[in-house]
Amino acid sequence: MANMIQTDSSAAATGLCGIVIRDAYEGGRAAARESLLARLDAQDLAHCITTFEGRDAAGRYVAFTLASDQAHAWAPGRDTLQLRDRLQLDTEKRSADLTREIVLALLLGPVAHEFPGMDELVSAVRIRHATVQAARRTTLDFQTSQAERPEDCWAYKEDCGFVILPGASLIEALTKATQPDVSGTLYSFSCYRATEYVMLLGIAQELARCNPPLLAQLQQLWTARPIKSGQFHDVFLREQGSMERPLPQHYFVPGDRVWFRNPDAASAEASGYEGSWVIYLGGGLFSNFWKRDQPYTLAAKCLEIYQWRHALYLDAEGQERIDEAKVEALVASVLTDPTEVERILTLMQRYRAPRGSFENGGCMDTTREFARWVCADTSDLVLPVD
Structure with a gap:
């Protein structure tokens, strides 16, 4: 199939999907597309990515989706559960294959995954990659009425819960609490708190790479009090879909x-x-x-x-x-x-x-x-x- 680079004036009116970058590129959609493929090491997907450029109430954008025939072949009805097997990816042994599955699932998004620039897209992919890797390594003792953490980097405060000790690395503390291969111990968690730790670990690892000052602030905050439950969702996460406009039941992106x-x-x-x-x-x-x-x-x-x-x-x-x-x-x-x-x-x-x-x-x-x-x-x- 030939490269597909086109402008669709109806994209904004009908609702954006796939990956949307809200940034201006010298050279327009062609330059944006080349940047996307290069930054994600996905040049071999060039033949099946459709690129749209437009403007809506939020400003200019470039949108990337999988061409419809390829999307139907790989994920009919936006069902991404079989995406890995259909493409014969080995996402456990090959890191690049996990990245490929993430990128393809984002391109298949029924609602736009929006980013203010290419750097944020790359960071989002890396966070998802790190989150999956952390979740694979996590093993915990399911408890709803008790919990404990590694005492060399955590302490319990009666008024707010577990905090990290001053000088402790947040990344190391989260890793030790969730990964017995590192700590040698199985710690008690609820599944809700466990997902918070795994998500936070993926975010913190990317902050260490792209935004160390924010990681330092986050680490300092965690010595005073944790962010958890509803506030964790509000501070760290965005949510896609709604009761009125639900996502397809079998649409998932690794790291969700x-x-x-x-x-x-x-x-x-x-x-x-x-x-x-x-x-x-x-x-x-x-x-x-x-x-x-x-x-x-x-x-x-x-x-x-x-x-x-x-x-x-x-x-x-x-x-x-x-x-x-x-x-x-x-x-x-x-x-x-x-x-x-x-x-x-x-x-x-x-x-x-x-x-x-x-x-x-x-x-x-x-x-x-x-x-x-x-x-x-x-x-x-x-x-x-x-």
Whole structure:
């Protein structure tokens, strides 16, 4: 197929998709395209990238997408779960293959992944790459009522939680807390906090490269108090998709933080089982922080969450709990019945119901979360001032 460089005056009117760079390039879209391919080491994709140049209410932009015939062949319906296998990528053994999967998934975006310049795009790809690598190495002890961290770099404050010790490296502290291959110890986490640490590690590693002053501020802040929960989302992450305009159910980019909701009202009352927070690793796999050598497929995650409703019990204190051993046995049993598997997956792979409702909803979220811009001149990551 010949190179496709064209202008589409309807791009802004119909909604931008793929990768959008809001920057002016001397030489226009051709120069922007060459810069994109060079910076991402993706020159061999030249034949299948379509480039649009235009202007909208936010200003000038250049947009990059996969040509429609290539997109249909590699990710029909923007289903990126099979992207790695269709392109025969080895993303675990070859770093460049993981980068390739990330770039292609971004190009397939049904909603634009926007950047103020090429540097931010490159940093975003590197953050996603580092996040996937960290998630693959993370192994934790699942706990909802207790937690601990490496004592040589962490301390617990009653009013705010775990902080790093003065002089400790935030990157080293996060690595030791989540990667037993480094620390030699398994530490207790909830899945929500685990995703925060893994996402923050990927961001901090890129800040060390592109914006050391911001990393220094972040590290100083973490000696006083952590940023967590809703504030973590607001400060560090951007969210794509909405209940009104959901992302395609099978569209994921490696490095996304993803929520699977428990659609069963009763078992969702058990602490830690309101849903499951994971990192998309690429290749159709999602992180399993408790058994890292057994990452979840989408089907496996759906089957596990479905069986929570059948493993609910009250402990001696009258608290709702989930019997994990029973969940595992129930999943193994149902896998022998393809008809029942299909029934459960059809039920669970609906979009989730709105918060506060469980009516007719499945476990699939409508949004994905990923890191904000981080480069020195264009970052929109603003740390709180206490």
